[in-house]
Amino acid sequence: MNLNLLTTSFVIGVLAASIRLATPILLSALGEIFVERAGILNLGIEGIMLMGALSGFLGAYWTHNLWIGVLAGMLTGILFGLLMGFMSITAKANQVVAGIGITILGGGLSTLLFRLVFGLRTVPPTLKIFPTLPIPVLSRIPVIGPVLFEHNILVYLALILVPVASVVLYRTHFGLKVRAVGESPDAVDTRGISVGRTRYLALIIGGAMAGLGGAYLVLGSLGLFWTQMTAGRGFIAVAVVVFSKWDPGRALLGAWVFGLASALQISLQTLNVPIASQILLMLPYVITIIVLISVSRRAEFPSAYAVPYFRGEDK
Amino acid sequence: MKRLTVVLLVLGLLTFLLAACGGAAPGKPATEAPPPKEEAATSAPAAQEEAGTYRVALILPGRADDVSWNQAGFEGMNWAKEQLGDVEVTVVEQVYDVADIEPALIDYAQQGYNLVVGHGFQFQEPIIKVAADFPNVDFGLGTGFKTAPNVGVYDVKLEHGGYIMGMIAGMMTKSNIIGVIGGVDVSEIHRGHVAFKLGAEAVNPNVTVLSSFVGDFNDLSGAKEAALNQINAGADVLWQSGDGIGIAVLNACAERNVLCMGNNANQNEVEPSITLASNVYAWGPMFVEMINESRAGTFGDKHYWIDFGNNGEQTIFNDALANQITPEMRARLDEARQAFINGTLDLGDLDSIKLEGN
Incomplete structure (x- = not known):
């Protein structure tokens, strides 16, 4: 074991990494909260994130403007959210199947488009990512400063979106509609509010956020696109949503727990603990599964969760 | 439906968990x-001759x-x-x-x-x-x-190329901490990582060698964090055993201005400002x-x-940083390379040497 490497700056580095690792999961989870609150289970997040990553890369690569990349990622996410909406709301397809379909489509299509655009390269195309933006004064607080206030703008954006999502969900008319549609679509329908329209809007939010989560990997972390680069983060986001009991604040906690477990696993390998790397690599997933199982027993799913809405008596 | 959702989620997560241990992730x-075809297996020879x-x-x-x-x-x-x-x-x-x-x-x-x-x-x-x-x-x-x-x-024979990479890192390091990052701890990757450590220790008895695995060859973000983590621990020369994640390690090194080395293909052009050399395979x-x-x-x-003997494995230096590797260093590397070719340097059975906890 290399315990002599365990310095304060190393520990700070691990904590800062946990925030970076949590960011794409948090972004996608925040959107998925709206989707699931409206009664739709979108398992297509993984594929939407990959499409968001690709579009984010192309947008920024072609225009040399990272913000256009962010926008492109979100717009593509919205398109795929609408596709999910068409399948699950308009066509009333099984949502699990539709979602998995989108995940497979996103993985394949993003790879194909990347190859069509760039062909076979010996050096992969790259771009400069969002620079680290230390927040004045706050970043100079010992420990907390470098952990929380020395990140790039997309990380801050994700953190700010947590209270924003809370306010929209709990304090606005739209949030009320979303929650009502997921709990009792019949009642909402009799009040003259369109169930389908509300669910589409929730999917637009969910798609945009998943697209942003994918774009973060490219624009905020790596500066390049890679096949299947999400590596399961979309599914982790769905798990985080269940853990959060559909609450943005708790989603922040859930995403951070996964980020911390990942960062911890990485540092345990660096410190050369006498545990096989294969076991350590399981750690974040094992923790997520344990948390998910323990929480989901008490979780109160939205009543109309994953149930397509049929108007009138023909259900 | 709710129970089904939880079951599906757990199954999904299990897939990734298995991916982490098995080295084969979804995608x-x-x-x-x-697509698979369900024809009789006997049709093959006929088709072959035709x-x-x-x-x-x-x-x-x-x-x-x-x-x-x-x-x-x-x-x-x-x-x-x-x-x-x-x-x-x-x-x-x-x-x-x-x-x-x-x-x-x-x-x-x-x-x-x-x-x-x-x-x-x-x-x-x-x-x-x-x-x-x-x-x-x-x-x-x-x-x-x-x-x-x-x-x-x-x-x-990644144990040979890895040994040379370890020697370079061991000679170049100023902090006496170096690291290597790989996809999964298996086969030639394992032998390469163990040999990297042995090569570094052969030229630098004070060196600490870090070895990490990402568990997924496509998880570039994870690989970058693993590299940053090793750099935070003080590592100042990194190597990686390749695949997509290798690009992410080079990327992390460039971001923190730390020396790095490539593997598999000639990666000197990916991040030319920090890449010393690549261990290149010519199949x-x-x-x-x-x-x-x-x-x-x-x-x-x-x-x-x-291997080095049939030129299937080659150490290709990055011209841009060639001046960093002195003639004396070059001579030691050539000597080790020659010793591998002659069979006078034999690392023995590396499969049984564990990387963790050493």
């Missing part, structure tokens, strides 16, 4: 793998332009095709899911390909299984330990040998190696 072949030209199928687990393992295999096979002239080569990319491997193998065998090459350790079990059903088709397995009368394993001549033996009927039940 769909985007450049489509041929076809006339010798046909090779190369199945890659990743992208042919990954600047790494897959690209080296792809370029090697293209080289072999050009050398031989009368060989037809089909390449399929991104057969990454282990579940997709067997159908792809069966499909090519049924189409009458003479040699079906699975470029990766994860092809071992499916190839051994499918090869028994197609005795007239030869199968090449990219690293592994199982052979059969119609299965030949090809492998790289071409070995593929030619395999194809010739397959045609002559002497293929199988053996290992084909690339």
Whole structure:
């Protein structure tokens, strides 16, 4: 074991990494909260994130403007959210199947488009990512400063979106509609509010956020696109949503727990603990599964969760 | 429905958990793998004779332009095709899911390909299984330990290249901490990582060598964090054993201005400002040998190696940073390389040496 490497700056580095690792999961989870609150289970997040990553890369690569990349990622996410909406709301397809379909489509299509655009390269195309933006004064607080206030703008954006999502969900008319549609679509329908329209809007939010989560990997972390680069983060986001009991604040906690477990696993390998790397690599997933199982027993799913809405008596 | 959702989620997570231990993560072949066909296995020999030209199928687990393992295999096979002239080569990319491997193998065998090459350790079990059903088709397995009368394993002496990379890192480090990052702890990657440590320790008795695995060859974000973590721990020269994640390690090194080294393909051009050298695989001549033996009927039940001796493995220095490596260092590296070729330097059995906890 290399315990002599365990310095304060190393520990700070691990904590800062946990925030970076949590960011794409948090972004996608925040959107998925709206989707699931409206009664739709979108398992297509993984594929939407990959499409968001690709579009984010192309947008920024072609225009040399990272913000256009962010926008492109979100717009593509919205398109795929609408596709999910068409399948699950308009066509009333099984949502699990539709979602998995989108995940497979996103993985394949993003790879194909990347190859069509760039062909076979010996050096992969790259771009400069969002620079680290230390927040004045706050970043100079010992420990907390470098952990929380020395990140790039997309990380801050994700953190700010947590209270924003809370306010929209709990304090606005739209949030009320979303929650009502997921709990009792019949009642909402009799009040003259369109169930389908509300669910589409929730999917637009969910798609945009998943697209942003994918774009973060490219624009905020790596500066390049890679096949299947999400590596399961979309599914982790769905798990985080269940853990959060559909609450943005708790989603922040859930995403951070996964980020911390990942960062911890990485540092345990660096410190050369006498545990096989294969076991350590399981750690974040094992923790997520344990948390998910323990929480989901008490979780109160939205009543109309994953149930397509049929108007009138023909259900 | 709710219970089903939780079950599905847990199943989904389990997939990734298994991926972490098995080294085979989910992912769909985007450049489509041929769909499985349920025909009788006996049709293969007939099709083979009708076809006339010798046909090779190369199945890659990743992208042919990954600047790494897959690209080296792809370029090697293209080289072999050009050398031989009368060989037809089909390449399929991104057969990454282990579940997709067997159908792809069966499909090519049924189409009458003479040699079906699975470029990766994860092809071992499916190839051994499918090869028994197609005795007239030869199968090449990219690293592994199982052979059969119609299965030949090809492998790289990464313990030699890794040792040289370790020597460079051991001589270049100022902090006396160096690191190496890989996809999964298996086969040649394991031997390479152990040898990296041995090489560094041979030239620098005070060196601490860090070794980490990402668990997923496509998780570049994770690989970058692993590299940053090693750098935070004080490492100032990093190596990586390749695939997509290697690019992310180079990326992290460039961001923190730390020296790095490449593997598989020549990666000196990816981040030229910090990349000292690459351990490059040239599979071409070995593929030619395999194809010739397959045609002559002497293929199988053996290992084909690339190493320094047959120039299948080469240390290529980055011209931009050539001045950092002194003539004395170069002489020591050449000496070790020569010792590997002559057989005077033998690292012994590296498979039994554990990386963790040492």
